[in-house]
Amino acid sequence: MGNAVAAKAGPSRENPAVTRTAVPLPAAQDVTLAQAMLDALPGRVCLVDAQGVIRQTNRPWRDHAAAGWGVDGDHVFASSSVHGLPPAVRAVIEGRQPAASANLHAMPGQLLVRATRFRHGTLDGTLLTLDDVSAAERGDEALARFRHAMETTSDAIYLVDRATLSFIDFNEAACRMRRCTRAELMAMGPMGALEISRPALEAVYDGVIAEGDAVAPVEWAGTVNGRRVYVEIRRRALHTADGWVIVTISRDVSARKRAEKGVRRAARQQGLIAGFGHLALSQTDLETLLERAATVAAEGLNIEYAEVSQRAPTGDGLLLVACAGFDEAHIGHPMAGDGRDTQSARVLRTNAAVTVRRHAEELPGACALLDRHGVQSGLGVPIPGPKGPRGVLGVYSPREWRFNDEQVNFLQSVANTLATAIDRVEAEGRLQQLSQFDTLTGLPNRTLVLDRLSQALAHALRHDWRVDVMILNLDRFKIVNDTLGHAMGDDLLAQAAQRLKGCVRASDTVGRLGGDEFAIVLPKPDDAATVAKRVMAAMAQPFHLGGQDVYVSASIGIGVYPEDGPDAHTLLKNADTAMNQAKQRGRNTFLFYLPQMNDQAVQRLRLEAQLRNALERGEFLLHYQPKVNVATGEISGFEALLRWLHPERGMVPPLEFISILEDTGLIVPVGEWVLRTVCRQLAAWKAQGLVPRPVAINLSARQFQERGLDEVVRAIVAEEGGDPALLEFELTESMLMADADAATRTLAALKAYGVRLSVDDFGTGYSSLSYLKRFPLDALKIDRSFMRDVTTDSNDASIALAIIRLAHSLRLDVVAEGVETADQLQFLRSHDCDQMQGFFFSRPLPVADCTRALREGRRLAGQPG
Secondary structure, three states: OOOOOOOOOEEOOOOOOOEEOOOOOOOHHHHHHHHHHHHHOOOEEEEEOOOOEEEEEOHHHHHHOHHHHOOOOOEHHHOOOOOOOOHHHHHHHOOOOOEEEEEEOOOOOOEEEEEEEEEEOOEEEEEEEEEEHHHHHHHHHHHHHHHHHHHHOOOEEEEEEOOOOEEEEEOHHHHHHHOOOHHHHHHHHHHHHHOOOHHHHHHHHHHHHHHHHHOOOEEEEEEEOOEEEEEEEEEEEEEEOOEEEEEEEEEEOHHHHHHHHHHHHHHHHHHHHHHHHHHHHHOOOHHHHHHHHHHHHHHHHOOOEEEEEEEOOOOOOEEEEEEEOOOHHHOOOEEEOOOOOOHHHHHHHHOOOEEEOOHHHHOOOOOHHHHHOOOOEEEEEEEOOEOEOOEEEEEEEOOOOOOOHHHHHHHHHHHHHHHHHHHHHHHHHHHHHHHHEOOOOOOEOHHHHHHHHHHHHHHHHHHOOOEEEEEEEEEOHHHHHHHHOHHHHHHHHHHHHHHHHOOOOOOOEEEEEEOOEEEEEEOOOOOHHHHHHHHHHHHHOOEEEOOEEEOOEEEEEEEEEOOOOOOHHHHHHHHHHHHHHHHHOOOOOEEEOOHHHHHHHHHHHHHHHHHHHHOOOOOEEEEEEEEEEOOOOEEEEEEEEEEEEEOOOEEEOHHHHHHHHHHHOOHHHHHHHHHHHHHHHHHHHHHOOOOOOOEEEEOOHHHHHOOOHHHHHHHHHHHHOOOHHHEEEEEEHHHHHHOHHHHHHHHHHHHHHOOEEEEEEEOOOOOOOOHHHHOOOOEEEEOHHHHOOOOOOHHHHHHHHHHHHHHHHOOOEEEEOOOOOHHHHHHHHHOOOOEEOOOOOOOOEOHHHHHHHHHHOOEOOOOOO
16 A cells, blocks of 8 residues: 655656655554545545645555556656646645546546545545546545545444554544543553453454455444443454554444343243243142242343242241242241331232342341342232232342333233132142042041042052951940030041041041041051051040040951952942941951951961061071163162061961061061171172172161161171162152151162162052152162053053153163063063063072072073173
8 A cells, every 4th residue: 555655855757847845744643544545435546735746545546547647656747647637626636626526538438537625634635536437426425425434424433553452543423332532432442442351352353354355243242331232343454554454343233132132031031931821720739830930030030039928827927938049948938027128028018019129228137038148139029819919929139130110020920820820729629628528527538538449459459469448437426426515526536537647657548438437548568457456546545525535446347358349339338347347246346357357367466476586587588580681681680579488387478477577667677687688698799700780679668767777778788898889779659758858868868878779669659750850769660560461551551651751851760570571571672671570581589599690691582692
């Protein structure tokens, strides 16, 4: 590019007769700016001084006009191509008029030469433009457009010296965009304006120089006077004699960005509300709905904390029932009450949205929970109820927020959806309570008892086990009712109901059939005689009625499935018959429906006495049933199964003695013996040079409820030199759900020690599937009842497939029990089940046979060896 050169005294090169007069040189920054302008103009353009000397040119001039018109330092008055300029053009150069144009014929084709006075800073001269006559109009427009561009555009335009990284010039739009004066922006410089380091800015500018005309626009986000600003930047590099100049055009796109962000935010919020609405229509677990409402509120507003508070049971104040961001340990924390003026209390009082910008100033010390989390701003809205707000949905932030109407409306929408869901759940609960529960005692009524008994019989049919049902009638109840009145009679029934519930397991059902008649359903094998004795002992204690002690007793009849009836109605009828016989025999006793059941009860007592010494006499032993990897066919582990070798009867079936061990508490020392024996056997296999496989041990409910179970396990494994990684404990759903919180703690301790955990007989319990994500499990075992007809019953196949998919989605292994046919195995293979066990591969084996199978590398037939 051309640049200003010092004027020399004496004759010019083109015309020795012309003498140049020395003139002051313009400032370098002005020269650079002028050069940028020339390079941006279309056509052939040069800048001449008042004496006609060419001072600067653009590339088209140098490429297409220099030969005939001259270059930097030449005198246009002496141009050989034009034999002198037209008078009007000369008058503009000499400063006698502002602009002129004229047609020339000295060069091939007709040219239009235009002269326009130009002044900027220390620059003072004339712009000469050569154009084809056909392009004259375009040239005039381009020149005018460029001259006015910097000051008429709303875009900010900057010229930056690459060498010094300082501004050469910028327009007023730049000052408006930056909200500062020209002096402040000049002092700020490009680095300050862009909030960028010098090396980073140098890298940006060098990239612009390297890319030439192919530089794509970029976006920049920064803060201007506390306001977030988004700018689209276009850059171009211009090379001058003094170095590179970076021309930057910046356009404020903040409004567009905010609009786009608003659209995305609204779409996300609508999606969250829609998803929550779907959940509100289908979910019946109120705790899940409350937790989801808090999560949706926090996610939708992108805020740190959210609360759902409900009125305290006393009606005074609010208690935290669900949250997001806060530790769940704070559940139950008071959010309003005791006369404190909290944000939630204001919402409750006004039944309207409440915003607090500065909690520390407006509500100091009102809520300890918010103070502990450094909350500064908050928004709360009422959760509508039939008689005013039923609670508050609130959000909080440790930052200062200015909540707008859009945010308030979103939060209220979530609160309204939650209120609708709560109404639905409560209505369904009331209907269910009225239709299935006794209003006096709160126990299941006859309808629900029959339903649960029918379910128990269906499970018993699958598992081939028995179900006990008991009918109980309070002796002398009519006398109490007649002498003390019906109110005292109702009180007696309510107290009796509570005592009955304390006599059974959580999985059992206690119901009121009507009057003073109750039913107890024992859905899994248990000693009905033992339960009956507990009931009779509980009923024998005095009842406190109206300030006096009243004594009653109970007559009980027991029916057993399948011996005493194939269905629920028959069983209840036969148990009722036995109950009536018990009354006839003097009351305060229990009878089984058939006489031979009494003989079995006697036999059970005899077995109990013999079991008490079986451990000391060494009559217990373990058999091991192999588990097989379905994909490879190799033995992947074993399940340890307890056996009792009776000195007279031989092998006693487990169903006959396991429940006795449970009821008497003997299962605890026997369970410890099982763990020690398994550890020793694993060590023995290792000593024999075999690779030990993990062994699963069934934990009983009595063992699992023992305090310090994890400590007992650690002690035994340490004493026997065992490896916890080779141990697996199998538990049932009912055991886990009896006390979910205690179960969580116990399982976490065992898991931390390295023991694997699995759920046995999965799918046969009554519990919610939510425990799968709550407990630290490793595997699920598909109950054999689903495998029996998996190839012929589409329902069983669907259930098994659903369990496999569910387990895999939660990254749990799946073990199928009771596999007895090749078709069942093929079903498992085709659906990617992990392991199987069952008679198709092997029955439970003595230790010697298991050792032989490991040594021989026994595997499923047809699998590669």
